[in-house]
Amino acid sequence: MLGLGNSIISGVVSSEWTPESLSNLTLWLKFNQNITADQDNSSSSSSIDHSTAAGNMGDEDRINAWNAFGNTSINAVQDVYADKPLWETDAADAGGIKLHNGIKFMDLSASIDLDANTDFTIAIRFKCTNFSGAGLLGMAGTTDFVRFQSNTTVRLLINNTQRNFALASGNMATDEYYTLLIVRSDGSTGNLNVFIRGNESLDGTATGTQIGSQLTDAGEITISDIGATSDVGSSDSGNFTGFFKDVLIWDGTAASSGDRKEIFDYIEGQ
Numbered sequence: 001m002l003g004l005g006n007s008i009i010s011g012v013v014s015s016e017w018t019p020e021s022l023s024n025l026t027l028w029l030k031f032n033q034n035i036t037a038d039q040d041n042s043s044s045s046s047s048i049d050h051s052t053a054a055g056n057m058g059d060e061d062r063i064n065a066w067n068a069f070g071n072t073s074i075n076a077v078q079d080v081y082a083d084k085p086l087w088e089t090d091a092a093d094a095g096g097i098k099l100h101n102g103i104k105f106m107d108l109s110a111s112i113d114l115d116a117n118t119d120f121t122i123a124i125r126f127k128c129t130n131f132s133g134a135g136l137l138g139m140a141g142t143t144d145f146v147r148f149q150s151n152t153t154v155r156l157l158i159n160n161t162q163r164n165f166a167l168a169s170g171n172m173a174t175d176e177y178y179t180l181l182i183v184r185s186d187g188s189t190g191n192l193n194v195f196i197r198g199n200e201s202l203d204g205t206a207t208g209t210q211i212g213s214q215l216t217d218a219g220e221i222t223i224s225d226i227g228a229t230s231d232v233g234s235s236d237s238g239n240f241t242g243f244f245k246d247v248l249i250w251d252g253t254a255a256s257s258g259d260r261k262e263i264f265d266y267i268e269g270q
Contacts, residue, residue, distance in 0.1 A: 017262045020070050022121070024252035026112055029076055029226070030069035031125065031245045031270045032095035037061035037087060045081050052095075061087040063097055066106065076106035076226055076247075083236070085227070088243070093127070095270075096245035097227075102130065105228035105236055111139070112249055114221040117188040119254035122146070125246035125267050127177045135229035135238035136180070137247075144221045145229035146182065147238055148172075154180070154194050154211055157229075158219040165194040165212030172196070177245065179267050181208060185254035190218025197264045207260045223249070246270075 019025050037050040041060035050057045062084035066076040078084045085097035085104045099105065114120045128134050131151040138145040145157045149164065151171040156163040172178060178198040185191045192215045195208030225231045226247055229238025246267050255263060 017266060018070075019123075019248055019250075019263070019266065021262070022250055022253055022255065022259055024250045025070070025072060025248065026251040027074050027108070027247060027249040028069045028072045029066050029244075029247040031267075033069050034065075034067035035063055035087070035097070036065045036067070038064040039081060039084070041086065050087075057087045057089075059087065059089040063087060063106075066097060073110075074112065075109040077109055078104075078106045093243050096125075096243045098243055099227045099240045102239040102241045103236075105135075105231065105239055106226050107231065108224050108226070111222055111224040112251060114184075114223070114249075114251055116220040117190070117218045118184075118252060119187065120182075120184050120221075121248075121250040121253055121255040121259075121263075122180075122182040123246065123248040123263050123267065124180045124244065125177060126180065126240075126242060126244050127175070128172065128240065128242040129174045130241040131172065131174070133229075133238050134240045134242070135225075135227065136240060137223045138225045138229035138231065138238060139222045140224050140231050141222075142230050144223070145238065147229050147240075154182075156182070156192070156217070156221075158217045158221055161217060161219065163192060163215045163217055165192075165215070167209075167211050172198070174242075177243075179208075179246075179264055181255065181260055181263060183255050183260070184218075188218050190216050192217055195260060197268070206264070207257045208264060 039062040131148040135147040153166040181195040194211040
């Protein structure tokens, strides 16, 4: 009997595509997997032991960890009560983390250095309820980040150099989930392209709608946070408001057009 995710084509057993089918997967924070909460949302911040594995996550539980999936090892963590994302039980949003009121974010357990002159691919499944300055990825400083400037524009800051990508038409809605892909290719040339696919608007093609034109920057990028552009001491900024369902980084691989389709289909099909 075949296991789930396997099929026989012309007598050959083939496995379903997963993010680990693409080489150099470094960060995999997966939808509805390895999420834990150690406090609830009461004024007394009562201690709890809830997890997606146990199936006992409660509405507005405070999430202290979104741990690595598959063969990856980098976790997203938060131990400050006020900064912890929340769990949402509404069917449309369950399974991800809720970054509420623009003050929540998570630290990565190890920074990811996307070296200069090196290809990479970033994929994020999100719903953003306020796009103005909303940070997707950042660092413990102010020189590198990925954020939304508005519901039409994505900005990358690489070694304090801005790279802006703007939709030619249409915009991202505050009540829809989208998957965003950022791809850097061609080594030292550093060709940067940004793609998005949504369920209702901005569907584009199977490989995503391109946001803006190709730009070039082969500089190093350091990522240490999700849901904020910067985290210095007790001060964080550029916080994201909305939901994350998946965050993935391939450090050393530029997704091809075919790879992009596989990533979009996998993430949206969960």
